[in-house]
Every structure is written in C-alpha cells, then in structure tokens.
Amino acid sequence: MQSTTKAYISAIAANFIFGSSYAIVKYITPGFIHPFALNLVRVVVCIVLFWTLFLFKPGKIAIDKKDIPRFLWCALTGIVINQLLFIKGLSLTTVMHSSLLSLGAPIFITIIAAWLLRERFTFPKALGLICGISGAALLVLMKDNTHTGNNILLGDCLVLINAIAYAFYLVMVRPLMAKYSSIQVMRWIFTLGAIGILPFGLPHLLTTNWDAFETTHIIALAYISVLGTFVAYLLTVYSISAIGSSATGAFIYMQPIFAAILAAIFMGEQFSITKGIAAFLIFTGVYLVNFKKGDGSTAVDI
Numbered sequence: 498m499q500s501t502t503k504a505y506i507s508a509i510a511a512n513f514i515f516g517s518s519y520a521i522v523k524y525i526t527p528g529f530i531h532p533f534a535l536n537l538v539r540v541v542v543c544i545v546l547f548w549t550l551f552l553f554k555p556g557k558i559a560i561d562k563k564d565i566p567r568f569l570w571c572a573l574t575g576i577v578i579n580q581l582l583f584i585k586g587l588s589l590t591t592v593m594h595s596s597l598l599s600l601g602a603p604i605f606i607t608i609i610a611a612w613l614l615r616e617r618f619t620f621p622k623a624l625g626l627i628c629g630i631s632g633a634a635l636l637v638l639m640k641d642n643t644h645t646g647n648n649i650l651l652g653d654c655l656v657l658i659n660a661i662a663y664a665f666y667l668v669m670v671r672p673l674m675a676k677y678s679s680i681q682v683m684r685w686i687f688t689l690g691a692i693g694i695l696p697f698g699l700p701h702l703l704t705t706n707w708d709a710f711e712t713t714h715i716i717a718l719a720y721i722s723v724l725g726t727f728v729a730y731l732l733t734v735y736s737i738s739a740i741g742s743s744a745t746g747a748f749i750y751m752q753p754i755f756a757a758i759l760a761a762i763f764m765g766e767q768f769s770i771t772k773g774i775a776a777f778l779i780f781t782g783v784y785l786v787n788f789k790k791g792d793g794s795t796a797v798d799i
Contacts, residue, residue: 504739508748511732516755518725519592520763522584525717530705532584535721537698540576540691542722547684558677560685567673568685575666576690581697582659590652592760596753597632597776598656599663609668621785629782635775679734750780 526532560568587595673682710718736748753776 500739504736507732508736508740509751511729511736512748512751513755514724514729514732516596516752517759518721518729519587519596519756520759521717521720521725522587523592523764525714525721526584527588529709529714530718531698531701532588533581533694533698534701534705535698535718536580536584537691537694537702538718539722539726540580540687540694543687543727544684544691546723546727547680547687550680551684554678554680558681560677564673564676567669568682569689571666571670571673571682572686572689573693574662575670575686577693578662579659579666580690581694582655582662586652586655586659588652589648590656591649592764593753593757593772594649594653595656596756597772597779598653599660599752609664625782625785627782628778628785632775632778632782635771635778679737680731683730 522535526535530538583595583599670682670686
C-alpha cells in the first residue's frame with residue numbers, strides 16, 4: 498500500500514475516532530464521572546504515553562528558554578481551557594450541537610491569524626465569518642427538546658468558547674511545530690497543561706464512584722483517553738507528514754457527519770431542518786474563510 502493511501506486512511510480513521518468520541522463522552526459524563534475528572538484522566542494517560550514514546554523517539558532539539566512562554570500559552574489554550582470547556586460543554590448540550598459548533602474553529606483561526614500574524618483578511622473570509630457566526634447563533638438560540646442535553650444554551654456557549662481557545666492554540670503553536678518535532682511539542686504541552694487541569698479535576702476524580710462503573714464504562718473511558726486523544730493525534734501527525742496539513746485538514750469536515758450518525762443511532766438525537774440550515778451555514782463559512790483564489794481549493798491548518 499502506498500504511503501499516500503495509508504495517510505488518507507489514517508486521516509479518515511482519526512476523524513472517525515474524533516467524531517465517535519462525542520457520543521462516547523456523553524455515555525459516561527456527567528452520569529458516571531464528572532467532566533473535569535474525565536479531562537484529568539485523559540490528560541494523564543496521554544502524558545504517560547507521550548513520555549513512553551519519548552524513550553523510543555527522543556527530541557533532537559532541546560527546548561529554547563525563550564519558547565517557554567509560548568509553550569505555556571499553548572498549554573493554557575490548547576489543553577486547559579480547550580479540554581475543560583469542551584467536555585463540560587458536551588456534557589450539557591447535544592452531540593450534534595457540539596460537533597457542529599466545534600467545526601467553527603477554522604473560522605476563528607482565520608480571524609485570530611489576521612489579528613496576531615497580520616494575515617490578509619479578504620471579502621470571502623469576511624463573508625465566511627458572517628455565515629459561520631450565523632450558523633452557530635442559529636444552533637445556540639434554537640429550541641431543542643432532545644433528552645441528551647440538560648442545559649443546551651450553556652453547553653453551546655462553552656463549546657464555542659472552547660473553539661475560540663483552540664483556534665488561539667493552533668495559531669500560537671505554528672512556530673513551535675516549525676522548530677521542534679510535533680510529538681516533542683505535544684509532549685510538553687500536555688505535561689504543562691496537566692498542571693492547570695489538576696486543581697479542577699483532582700477533587701472530582703477523588704469523589705468518583707468507581708464501583709458504579711461497569712465494563713462498558715471502563716471501555717468508554719479507555720477509548721476516550723487512548724484512542725480519542727493519543728492514537729487519533731498520532732494518526733493525524735502521520736497523515737500530515739505524508740500528504741500535508743491542507744489535505745489532512747480537509748477531513749475535519751467528516752467529524753460532524755460521523756458524530757451525527759452515531760448520535761442518531763445510539764442516543765436518539767434527531768436531525769431537524771433547522772440543524773441542517775445551521776450546518777450548511779457553518780460548512781459554508783469554513784469553506785469561505787479557507788478559500789484560495791485561483792485554484793478554488795481550500796486549506797485548513799491543523
């Protein structure tokens with residue numbers, strides 16, 4: 498099998514894992530484990546795996562002291578704020594809402610890059626921003642009577658803030674990814690991020706009723722921690738190394754599709770006309786903000 502074929506399969510597999518994680522997170526939180534406790538477990542497992550991987554593939558370049566503040570900011574936005582608000586928001590809203598709202602991250606990336614990196618802000622990007630915000634607002638303000646969300650408005654807002662934080666992270670991490678290996682960067686970002694998550698997650702982890710966990714709940718926790726974070730990231734990194742970030746990033750559009758299908762099958766969530774309109778606006782917004790004049794292609798940076 499050619500390397501490009503393997504890369505495409507890896508990208509599809511990674512986004513299927515990401516998409517399926519929405520429903521699996523809802524399966525165990527907040528009913529069996531608090532969202533913040535789940536975050537702590539997830540991060541600690543990844544730290545152990547990343548540092549185990551370090552034994553086989555150590556970083557070739559020592560961390561420059563001047564890059565430490567950027568590592569700290571990336572840990573704050575990419576791990577602490579991103580993961581705490583995402584899991585908490587998902588526990589309050591629905592799978593379909595959260596997966597679609599998370600797709601707004603590329604839109605926020607464009608705005609933040611134009612602000613911090615002085616990248617050109619064109620008319621298609623402005624139109625894409627309007628479409629994306631309109632779709633997100635429609636989702637947040639719509640009335641959804643599904644039983645899988647007990648505070649949809651608050652949950653949607655937290656997921657949106659999470660998407661903004663993640664967009665800041667993706668913009669700020671670019672110089673680090675260019676200077677160090679991606680695995681080395683993620684190892685330190687997860688390690689530093691764990692320090693910020695610890696005070697939020699540890700109290701809830703200590704009060705978790707592990708006796709209430711059945712085998713399926715343990716499997717779900719392992720899936721989220723190992724497959725949903727560590728393995729999915731490694732698959733994404735492999736895909737980027739073989740076919741580039743633009744081609745890999747295009748597969749992010751598959752996440753809401755996978756998430757919606759699994760939510761409909763296993764959780765009884767319904768896909769309404771209003772959700773379809775919101776999805777169309779968000780997808781259109783993401784396309785426009787990444788539109789490249791000339792070849793009609795799009796590129797999503799990861």
